[in-house]
Amino acid sequence: xxxxxxxxACEGHGLCAQxxxxxxxxxxxxxxxxxxDEITPDLEAAAEAGARVCPVAALAVRR
Amino acid sequence: MSETTTAxxxxxxxxxxxxxxxxxxxxxxxxxxxxxxxYSTKYDFYVLTRYEDVRATAGDWESFTSSxxxxxxxxxxxxxxxxxxxxxxxxxxxxxEVLSDKLAPRGLAQIRQQISDYATSLVAECVAKGTxxxxxxxxxxxxxxxxxxxxxxxxxxxxxxxxxxxxxxSGFGPFVPYVMEHLPQLQDYQAWMGTMADRSKLTPGGxxxxxxxxxxxxRLTQLGAIRTVSAYLTAGMDTTVNAIAALMRLFADxxxxxxxxxxxxxxxxxxFEEILRLESPVVGFWRVATKDVEFGExxxxxxxxxxxxxxxxxxxxxxxxNPDTFDIGRNPLDHVAxxxxxxxxxxxxxxxxxxxxxxxxxxxxxxxxxxxxEPIRGRNPIVRGYESVPLRxxxxxxx
Numbered sequence: 001x002x003x004x005x006x007x008x009a010c011e012g013h014g015l016c017a018q019x020x021x022x023x024x025x026x027x028x029x030x031x032x033x034x035x036x037d038e039i040t041p042d043l044e045a046a047a048e049a050g051a052r053v054c055p056v057a058a059l060a061v062r063r
Numbered sequence: 064m065s066e067t068t069t070a071x072x073x074x075x076x077x078x079x080x081x082x083x084x085x086x087x088x089x090x091x092x093x094x095x096x097x098x099x100x101x102y103s104t105k106y107d108f109y110v111l112t113r114y115e116d117v118r119a120t121a122g123d124w125e126s127f128t129s130s131x132x133x134x135x136x137x138x139x140x141x142x143x144x145x146x147x148x149x150x151x152x153x154x155x156x157x158x159x160e161v162l163s164d165k166l167a168p169r170g171l172a173q174i175r176q177q178i179s180d181y182a183t184s185l186v187a188e189c190v191a192k193g194t195x196x197x198x199x200x201x202x203x204x205x206x207x208x209x210x211x212x213x214x215x216x217x218x219x220x221x222x223x224x225x226x227x228x229x230x231x232x233s234g235f236g237p238f239v240p241y242v243m244e245h246l247p248q249l250q251d252y253q254a255w256m257g258t259m260a261d262r263s264k265l266t267p268g269g270x271x272x273x274x275x276x277x278x279x280x281x282r283l284t285q286l287g288a289i290r291t292v293s294a295y296l297t298a299g300m301d302t303t304v305n306a307i308a309a310l311m312r313l314f315a316d317x318x319x320x321x322x323x324x325x326x327x328x329x330x331x332x333x334x335f336e337e338i339l340r341l342e343s344p345v346v347g348f349w350r351v352a353t354k355d356v357e358f359g360e361x362x363x364x365x366x367x368x369x370x371x372x373x374x375x376x377x378x379x380x381x382x383x384x385n386p387d388t389f390d391i392g393r394n395p396l397d398h399v400a401x402x403x404x405x406x407x408x409x410x411x412x413x414x415x416x417x418x419x420x421x422x423x424x425x426x427x428x429x430x431x432x433x434x435x436x437e438p439i440r441g442r443n444p445i446v447r448g449y450e451s452v453p454l455r456x457x458x459x460x461x462x
Contacts, residue, residue, distance in 0.1 A: 056405070
């Protein structure tokens with residue numbers, strides 16, 4: 001699984017990091033970044049849930 | 064009707080009639096069960112009521128444009144032309160960027176303390192009174208002054224903001240009697256806002272000044288500036304006002320929810336998300352289909368107006384079990400009360416901050432909260448809310 005981040009769309013609402021802190025965090029400037037290098041199978045459900053709650057559609061899951 | 068052709072599912076229900084506005088959910092449930100998209104014979108639009116359809120449509124700005132206006136009528140949409148609400152990318156993104164640094168949570172972090180202090184003093188005044196109106200004394204005061212201060216507006220004229228925003232919102236729908244009755248408030252508000260695109264009126268460092276900067280360096284026209292100020296002011300009023308009003312009512316009706324918040328103020332955030340899902344202060348906005356689009360067995364033809372019904376989507380039982388019940392454990396972060404996608408509410412971070420700081424102030428200062436009279440629902444056809452929620456509170460003894 002890969003996460004596509006549309007950084008220009010990110011406004012830093014942080015719902016992804018709140019939902020899936022093991023996958024997403026906000027950087028020092030308040031934009032999303034991944035906490036891990038790779039979405040391992042045990043992280044897939046969290047990664048999907050975190051992408052799902054992005055209110056501005058900045059995150060997409062690709063299999 | 065021929066047996067070989069599939070008729071377009073249609074309804075003659077009037078979603079904006081006073082009795083439906085007062086309690087829209089039985090009608091919305093029937094529409095949701097009837098078909099994924101149902102044509103309104105009275106108003107000539109298709110309404111989407113199922114969560115997945117509403118969300119997908121909001122996310123698909125290429126097939127469902129905002130550029131023809133997100134209200135129903137031609138007259139109203141003319142007023143929105145070129146505003147952040149009624150443009151598509153890339154034009155839209157440039158307009159949204161004018162304030163995104165300030166509206167994004169990273170920008171808001173710097174003002175959290177100021178908003179929290181204001182919440183604390185406003186709640187203290189109400190606690191001292193003991194009996195007050197949750198709408199008149201809190202819901203219609205707090206967001207207006209928060210946004211007024213952030214924009215840098217003078218105190219004089221702020222009394223026009225809530226009535227004006229309420230009237231403006233009602234105009235997104237058909238011109239029912241409510242809209243016509245509130246035209247004076249709308250005109251008053253617009254005239255006042257027209258005078259605010261003027262640096263001498265605005266406090267330095269506020270959002271109003273940031274918008275004027277964008278005019279000076281050519282990112283916005285003067286008319287664009289007025290429409291941008293207007294869009295943000297209007298959007299920041301009636302929505303938050305009514306979400307807060309709904310919270311006041313909730314606490315009086317549901318002591319279990321109130322006691323849970325009092326014991327753990329961190330529940331403020333999930334409580335706010337759940338009331339947004341349940342109440343959906345803005346019931347919906349329109350788009351125009353740029354091509355034929357299929358929703359299950361229904362084809363919505365190119366050029367059709369389509370109502371994305373946030374309130375219906377947020378009570379879709381396929382998405383949220385027992386949708387009519389407030390569930391403190393639900394934390395429905397993917398609700399569509401703020402819309403979704405490129406046009407998702409730009410002020411949602413501020414709305415969350417306002418609600419959370421206010422609920423924290425409630426939890427810190429109030430022990431018990433109950434109704435002191437019968438709440439009165441608002442009649443606005445587009446914004447669900449309250450005219451009055453009379454409350455009686457007792458102070459926390461340890462506060």
